[in-house]
Amino acid sequence: MSTTLTRAAVVVSAAAAALAGAVLPATAAPTCSTAWGSLTESAVEDGGGTLDDARSGRHACYDRLVLDLDGVDASDVSYDVRYVREVIEDGSGRVVPLRGAADLQVLVHTPAYDGGGAATYAPRNAAEALDVRGYSTFRQVAWAKSFEGESRFGVGVRARLPFRVQVLDGPGDGSRLVVDVAHTW
Template sequence: MASVASAAGPASAPYCGITWGSRDKTANPSTSPRLVNVRAGRHDCFDRLVLDVRGGNVTGYWVRYVATMTEDASGRVVPLRGGAKLSITAQAPAYDAAGRATYRVANRAELVNVAGFRTFRQVAWAGSFEGTTSVGLGVRARLPFRVFTLPGRLVVDVAHLW
């Protein structure tokens, strides 16, 4: 008796072994370091956004796809280029206990130059209010992402493909 191939075909391996998914990622806060820098980098399988902090490690964050990115407190829309928008909020204000800025925003619409990146289209400031800082990340499409912390930083990786 001849074998019959599955209608679905063979299962394919995930792109670059990525199994992250595109659902919300969160962690409950317990410390409040200060934001001091935002930077981005390109890798073979993903683009990376890093929020650098000083005075502890980021233990609280909320990262999710949103229909519209808005500024903290004011609710004003933050325009973002790309087919999808990631809202990134870290329990890390961009000011110290005296209210002095620990991260200075030179251009609210372009925190990091991501020209030439495969996935990232724009990184924009969305504010720092009540102990948290928010950044909008415009990406090419709703793609899998992961979030993790390293000493002194919050890392968001967005895959190039599904």
């Protein structure tokens, strides 16, 4: 009799597992909103502080660029993010060559140097400021320098895709400028 109960329990467990697998897929595709648009996003605020770091990340629906701004409240971050024909290096006027079908310029009205002129952000290789190999949307992130209180990045993008800009508090007494570029429309 115990063998019959054990077999029945196995059959019931297998049926429940099969039903759960049919009802709930193991991996669900993400639902990505692309209602952001591709027109210029900007904010003119007090600015100040310094650009201290840049980093990137891959997400299910977008690629992300994050600029860490030290000594700048989120409400004071001043920026201009837009697609351009070409990104121009601050100070020199040289064109920054970028891989991809579209050039996204990220300008923050915050210097990458302190009051004494010492660099607060200086990547080893300006042309490849961040490693974005394997990203869905980003093809290249280049450092286009900091000049007269402004810092500029060029982002080579696979195509002119929607983007959004957010300003977040922290870490510490700073804030973060976040630029997300969607994988699709």
